[in-house]
Amino acid sequence: MLKIQGQVDRYCDGVPRRHFLQIGGLALGGLSMPSILRAEAQAKAEGREVKTGGLGHKAVIMIYLSGGPSHQDMYDLKMEAPKEIRGSFKPIETTVPGIRICEHMPLLARSMEKFAIIRSLYGSPNQHNSDISLSGYPSGPKGRQNGHPSLGSSVARLKGPVEPSVPPFVGLTTPTRHTPYSNPGLPGFLGQGYAAFQPSGEAMANMKLNGVSLDRLGDRRALLSGVDRFRRQIDRSSVYESADTFTRQAFDVLGSSRLIEAMNLDKEDKSLRDRYGRGSSAPAFGEDAGPHWMDQF
Structure with missing residues (x-):
């Protein structure tokens, strides 16, 4: 797994708001990049279709915004409420007749x-x-959830895993001092x-681009130099030669020219870059050469 360390903007409980950018995450329980490649190869050998351009099943990504904006400031502005009670934003029309949302979400x-x-x-x-x-x-x-299962646990029970090597319910919550916020949901009864x-511990060891932080993502040359150093280290190391086929493929992906091209924002459409905003907060990777998972905090 490749990690780029992030800047220290923290929640009130001390957890960085944007702690890191991970590529090929979930390196535990069959979810590391070599294991993904291995599972795909096994599926092909068994005659099962492997859809790399899109999943053949539905998946859910649930993002819990602790301290996020309120519903009445985004989707239900309650314009009929007295001025001193309702929010300061105005609604705008949407493509669905009868639904109006906040003016700041065009x-x-x-x-x-x-x-x-x-x-x-x-x-x-x-x-x-x-x-x-x-x-x-x-x-x-x-107790918590009054003993009922979370949505993720319910899906795990009703649907089960898509692949035996991939857990049906994965939580990527960051540990917090206020522990209820670091819990992705309990299984209840x-x-x-x-x-x-929940991947954690030593199994989450990372291949890091040392010295490349989110603060320096604006300096693309420094970022590409970090990738070049990573490739040279792999070339000099015996790790590559001793690795199995799928681990080698993972190294090849992380050191490939496609990854470097994906980091080159000059190749992205200018209008797309303008939509995200130019600067250190812009996305570091394009869609075409994107990883299996990209987790941003």
Whole structure:
């Protein structure tokens, strides 16, 4: 796994808001890049179709925004409320008649037909946790989520894994001092067999581009130099020669010219770069040579 260290912008509990950019993450439990390549090869050998251009099943990525903007500042501006109560933003029309959203989300408004706004959630009690967002139940007499399973655990129980080597429910939450925020959801009465797989520990060892931080992503030459150093280290090392076929393929991917081309923003469409904004916060990698997973915090 390739990691680029990030700057230290932290939550109130001390966890960096944008701690790192990971490429080919989840290096545990069959989710490292060599294991992905190995699983794909096995599937092909067994005559099963491997769809590299898109999954043949539906997947869900749930992003929990602790301290995020409120619903009434984004999707339900409550313009009928008194001025001293409602927010300061104005609504704009979307591509769906009757749905208006915040004026500061014009791109989302143009694609509203591709989204669904869920209005059936209700406010939780005075609890400083994510239980109701992850399960639909607040904490109660039976503990967290009042003993009910999280959405991820429910999917794991009902659907199971797509591939035996890949857990059906993966949690990438960052440890926090306020532990309820670092929990991707509990299995409840389903039992620990349906708990989230949370990669951590020594198995998350990384191949790092030493000295290349998100602060320096604006300096593309420094970033490309870091990749070149990584490639030279692999060439000089005996690790490559002693690795199996799939690990070699993983090294080849990380050191490939396609990866370097993906980092070259000069090859991206100018209008796309303008949409993201130019500067250190712009995306570091294009879509065409993107990794299996890219986790940004």
